[in-house]
Amino acid sequence: MPSRNHLVLSAAVLLAVLAAAAEAVRSPSCCVPGQAIPLRPLRGCRWYVASRTCGGVVPRLPAEAMKAMCCRQLEAVPAECWCKALRVMMEGTSPSAGLRGQVCWHAQAEFAPAVVTEAECGLTAIHGRPFCDALSAES
Numbered sequence: 001m002p003s004r005n006h007l008v009l010s011a012a013v014l015l016a017v018l019a020a021a022a023e024a025v026r027s028p029s030c031c032v033p034g035q036a037i038p039l040r041p042l043r044g045c046r047w048y049v050a051s052r053t054c055g056g057v058v059p060r061l062p063a064e065a066m067k068a069m070c071c072r073q074l075e076a077v078p079a080e081c082w083c084k085a086l087r088v089m090m091e092g093t094s095p096s097a098g099l100r101g102q103v104c105w106h107a108q109a110e111f112a113p114a115v116v117t118e119a120e121c122g123l124t125a126i127h128g129r130p131f132c133d134a135l136s137a138e139s
Contacts, residue, residue: 031081033088041077042089044069045115053111054104071121082123083132086112 030036048066061069077085090112095105113132116123 031078031084036078036081037085037088038077040092041085042070042073044073045086045112046089046093049108049112049115050104053107067120070115071123074115074121074123079123082116083113086115086132 033039033041044066047060048063048070051063051066060066074082074085090109093105093108095102115121116132
């Protein structure tokens, strides 16, 4: 019959293994489209970001409704993947032809990281700051 100390040690080891496995599942390495991030993420955010940055974009919904939809979609993604999901969203948005299209796309790419801020969705990214770094810097 195993001793009480042996059982306690075995239980502690098992808990450590389970905790490590749970952390691996939640790690940013899972932040890939089709896993923690939908294949075509944050469609509501795409319209919201365009309406906030590009004059002449005709919104499908009032700005507050688009913002609420964007925030709900972002909250559905694990917190450690928010910034990467925004980057994937922008990578899936091709710049329109012409100078105005290029300028508009760059304005969207600059604004997109701010979606997590207090003024927008009021989220705190996993790194503890209330914003995403530049999308090109996110892993």
